[in-house]
Amino acid sequence: MTPVKGGFALVDCNNFYCSCERVFNPRLEGRPVVVLSNNDGCIVARSAEAKALGIKMGAPFFKIKEQLEQQRVEVFSSNYTLYGDMSARVMSILTDAVPRSEVYSIDECFLQLDGLWQPNESHARLPWASELRQRVRQWTGIPVSIGMAPTKTLAKLANRIAKKQTSGVCDLGLDPDSAAVKAALADFPLEDIWGIGRQWSVRLQAMGVSSALDLRNLPDSWLRARMGVNGLRIAAELRGIRCHSLESEGVDKKSCVVSRSFGRSLRELAPIRAAVATHAARAAQKLRHDGLLARQIRVTLMTNRFAADGSHHGAESYESSLAADLGRWSNDGQIFVAAATRLTEAIFVSGKAYKKAMVFCPVLESESRVTADIFAPVETAQQRRLMAAMDEITSRYGRSSLKFAAEVAGGSRGEKWEMRRDRISPNYTTRMSELLRLH
Amino acid sequence: MKITIEQSVLLKGIAHVQGIVEVKSTFPVLANILIQTKGSDLQLSTTDFTIDAVELIPCTTVSDKGSLTVNAHTLYGIVKKLADGTQVEIHKADDSDLVSIRAGRSVFKLPTIDSADFPEIRSEVALPNQFDLTISELKTIIDHTKFAMSTDDTRYYLNGLYIHVKDYKHENPESNEAPILRAVSTDGHRLARVELPLPEGAANIHPPGESGFIIPRKTILELRKLIDEDMGKDSLPIVKVSISNEFIRFSYGNVVITSKLVDGKFPDYERVIPTTNDKRLEVDCASFRLAVERVSTLSTELSKVVRLSLKDRTLTVNVSSSENGSGLDEIEADYNGEPMEVGFNWKYLLDVTDQIQGGIALFKLADSNGPAVISDISDQSAIYVLMPMRV
Numbered sequence: 001m002t003p004v005k006g007g008f009a010l011v012d013c014n015n016f017y018c019s020c021e022r023v024f025n026p027r028l029e030g031r032p033v034v035v036l037s038n039n040d041g042c043i044v045a046r047s048a049e050a051k052a053l054g055i056k057m058g059a060p061f062f063k064i065k066e067q068l069e070q071q072r073v074e075v076f077s078s079n080y081t082l083y084g085d086m087s088a089r090v091m092s093i094l095t096d097a098v099p100r101s102e103v104y105s106i107d108e109c110f111l112q113l114d115g116l117w118q119p120n121e122s123h124a125r126l127p128w129a130s131e132l133r134q135r136v137r138q139w140t141g142i143p144v145s146i147g148m149a150p151t152k153t154l155a156k157l158a159n160r161i162a163k164k165q166t167s168g169v170c171d172l173g174l175d176p177d178s179a180a181v182k183a184a185l186a187d188f189p190l191e192d193i194w195g196i197g198r199q200w201s202v203r204l205q206a207m208g209v210s211s212a213l214d215l216r217n218l219p220d221s222w223l224r225a226r227m228g229v230n231g232l233r234i235a236a237e238l239r240g241i242r243c244h245s246l247e248s249e250g251v252d253k254k255s256c257v258v259s260r261s262f263g264r265s266l267r268e269l270a271p272i273r274a275a276v277a278t279h280a281a282r283a284a285q286k287l288r289h290d291g292l293l294a295r296q297i298r299v300t301l302m303t304n305r306f307a308a309d310g311s312h313h314g315a316e317s318y319e320s321s322l323a324a325d326l327g328r329w330s331n332d333g334q335i336f337v338a339a340a341t342r343l344t345e346a347i348f349v350s351g352k353a354y355k356k357a358m359v360f361c362p363v364l365e366s367e368s369r370v371t372a373d374i375f376a377p378v379e380t381a382q383q384r385r386l387m388a389a390m391d392e393i394t395s396r397y398g399r400s401s402l403k404f405a406a407e408v409a410g411g412s413r414g415e416k417w418e419m420r421r422d423r424i425s426p427n428y429t430t431r432m433s434e435l436l437r438l439h
Numbered sequence: 440m441k442i443t444i445e446q447s448v449l450l451k452g453i454a455h456v457q458g459i460v461e462v463k464s465t466f467p468v469l470a471n472i473l474i475q476t477k478g479s480d481l482q483l484s485t486t487d488f489t490i491d492a493v494e495l496i497p498c499t500t501v502s503d504k505g506s507l508t509v510n511a512h513t514l515y516g517i518v519k520k521l522a523d524g525t526q527v528e529i530h531k532a533d534d535s536d537l538v539s540i541r542a543g544r545s546v547f548k549l550p551t552i553d554s555a556d557f558p559e560i561r562s563e564v565a566l567p568n569q570f571d572l573t574i575s576e577l578k579t580i581i582d583h584t585k586f587a588m589s590t591d592d593t594r595y596y597l598n599g600l601y602i603h604v605k606d607y608k609h610e611n612p613e614s615n616e617a618p619i620l621r622a623v624s625t626d627g628h629r630l631a632r633v634e635l636p637l638p639e640g641a642a643n644i645h646p647p648g649e650s651g652f653i654i655p656r657k658t659i660l661e662l663r664k665l666i667d668e669d670m671g672k673d674s675l676p677i678v679k680v681s682i683s684n685e686f687i688r689f690s691y692g693n694v695v696i697t698s699k700l701v702d703g704k705f706p707d708y709e710r711v712i713p714t715t716n717d718k719r720l721e722v723d724c725a726s727f728r729l730a731v732e733r734v735s736t737l738s739t740e741l742s743k744v745v746r747l748s749l750k751d752r753t754l755t756v757n758v759s760s761s762e763n764g765s766g767l768d769e770i771e772a773d774y775n776g777e778p779m780e781v782g783f784n785w786k787y788l789l790d791v792t793d794q795i796q797g798g799i800a801l802f803k804l805a806d807s808n809g810p811a812v813i814s815d816i817s818d819q820s821a822i823y824v825l826m827p828m829r830v
Contacts, residue, residue, distance in 0.1 A: 366742070367829045368742040368743075368744050368828065368829065369740075369742060369743060369744075369828075370828065370829070371628040371629075371783070371784050371787065371826050371827070371828050372628070372808070372810075372826040372827060372828070373627050373628065373826065374625060374627055374628060374629070374630055374711050374810060374824065374826050375627060375706055375711060380808065381806075381808055
């Protein structure tokens with residue numbers, strides 16, 4: 001028997017990175033908190049209190065450092081180990097709550113609600129969501145908002161509304177033509193609709209379309225002619241017609257980049273080569289995780305584009321880049337590290353003060369789509385098992401527990417390339433030595 | 440220039456040579472067909488710089504000799520739509536840039552480009568080595584290999600058909616095997632190799648033990664189209680093949696196709712044909728094809744893999760995708776190895792089994808990572824190597 005349609009819920013963690021920092025540091029509750037990007041570059045997460053102070057998303061840290069100190073804002077380097085682990089805990093609770101779900105990002109998860117309630121039990125939806133929200137908060141310490149609606153696009157919209165409500169939940173019900181849905185759509189800005197970017201929102205406004213309700217009411221022929229089948233799908237989803245199902249397989253990535261700024265400028269080859277080897281090993285590991293393969297690898301080395309005062313170096317900045325064919329479709333770390341090391345040695349210019357290295361795999365293919373190359377060496381089952389064992393060890397004991405030798409070679413002056421993370425919080429959940437102590 | 444010619448004769452002639460013409464060419468004159476009077480005949484020529492095609496067709500009348508070039512596809516489109524059996528008049532006055540095509544009450548005036556601007560056609564360049572192939576031999580060579588020719592420009596030396604003489608005696612003086620002509624194609628994922636008894640005159644097309652020739656993909660496909668119209672006729676003309684280190688020429692009836700050879704080195708293909716695969720799977724080819732076709736309905740752009748599970752007398756063919764669900768089909772088979780699973784691109788499996796004319800296909804396998812060798816159990820003159828996919 002077909003289960004009773006229940007639509008979707010989108011569960012979104014509130015100010016996720018800041019919330020993770022607060023879980024183990026309760027004195028941060030009620031205080032403005034921001035998290036910085038890699039290498040303490042710019043603001044990537046703000047608590048509600050920080051937003052209220054007018055701190056902008058993406059603002060360069062060095063420019064507003066004094067302002068943050070004056071406003072007594074708590075500043076953290078990003079601690080992706082902690083955030084990843086906290087995300088896994090939240091997602092585990094959410095995916096256990098329903099038969100079918102889709103982890104959409106580190107802090108968002110769609111839940112399919114079909115079959116959870118009978119048609120006459122719609123009153124049970126909100127209490128269920130409130131209880132789930134409470135459970136996540138109690139078990140992990142992370143506050144979440146839950147939006148429920150007939151389609152994924154409407155659930156995204158409901159979630160935006162939920163974020164503004166003290167209850168943290170919003171149910172638009174299952175009738176897409178209800179007054180509640182129409183009122184929500186009429187009030188909802190175009191650029192916040194899932195699938196409508198800023199450019200489309202500007203173009204639509206120029207055509208006299210100013211809200212989600214306007215967009216939903218446009219004739220299909222208009223939508224198809226101007227926005228193509230994607231526009232038609234967005235409007236249909238806003239009308240309550242389900243066009244997007246849960247994606248059980250991740251959408252294929254088209255390329256893979258691993259890029260980090262060094263903690264300080266480097267002039268010696270050895271630490272740069274070690275950094276690139278680390279990026280290459282990480283790129284291969286990401287591809288293995290996603291079941292993808294690359295055929296080409298590109299290494300780029302860059303000097304600092306900005307002077308200490310933030311001004312652009314212009315012509316003085318230097319960048320060199322080189323790509324190599326791997327000779328086969330691969331996600332084998334050994335092959336990646338060897339190729340990236342050769343490329344680094346080929347493009348390194350002595351005397352330059354390098355600030356950043358990037359490893360880029362421009363074209364990816366799914367493992368299930370690639371036929372092996374007849375002229376390439378056959379990748380043995382042993383090589384695959386070696387990579388699988390490496391992944392198993394690093395996932396259990398941390399990424400630094402097992403490395404390729406090329407990743408750890410240092411320079412004669414002992415130059416280190418690691419990122420600057422002066423304000424990082426402890427790895428409360430993944431490292432025994434950093435467990436929270438109660439005195 | 441002024442001539443008349445029967446519509447069906449003209450149409451057939453243009454049809455034979457117009458495939459060479461690129462739809463979008465950098466040089467305008469390459470979009471044109473060169474039309475020249477040769478005594479009481481008309482010579483039609485096209486080129487894309489790599490391949491030249493020339494055909495001589497009889498005119499009804501030649502009132503005024505001359506030559507012109509006109510857009511090949513436009514002319515073909517017009518002549519195709521003229522009534523059967525009508526006489527077509529082609530007339531270009533010396534002081535005009537337009538050619539008029541007149542048939543019955545239809546008149547077309549088309550722009551021309553001076554025939555002096557047309558590149559030189561190499562149909563008469565002498566090529567030192569010659570041998571003959573029957574149409575059925577040429578068809579066998581092309582049909583068994585064309586699907587595996589590469590289209591990847593980064594490995595341009597695979598974009599064609601490699602032919603060479605396999606001289607067993609040169610490799611091993613004690614061998615009693617007669618030399619043969621081999622044609623090989625590969626796109627890096629599959630390889631097709633077909634053998635023919637060495638035609639008379641072909642023994643010296645290249646020095647023993649040295650590399651053979653790579654004939655461009657387009658030349659092979661045009662040639663196949665050309666011979667197709669005569670297949671099934673009682674008496675089939677012979678195709679005369681002439682070859683040098685730079686060019687190959689196929690002369691067939693009134694058509695001459697001269698093609699540059701690919702300037703590259705074909706990889707050592709013999710190295711990648713496994714000789715020690717000890718697991719043998721024998722399966723009824725028609726049943727296997729049907730099973731693969733059935734389950735491949737569920738394959739998607741994201742996953743083209745068909746999983747073959749081998750166990751004793753059963754072959755299970757299985758496709759599964761999160762989007763479309765899963766499907767499996769079981770067929771009887773004869774298999775002598777340990778139970779194993781191996782995945783192949785379903786399209787490649789069909790391409791190969793399409794070529795197997797006999798009843799039983801033989802798969803020789805090593806393991807799920809290594810290449811498989813596939814052939815008709817009763818005819819080893821053509822073999823196919825197929826690389827697996829991860830399962």
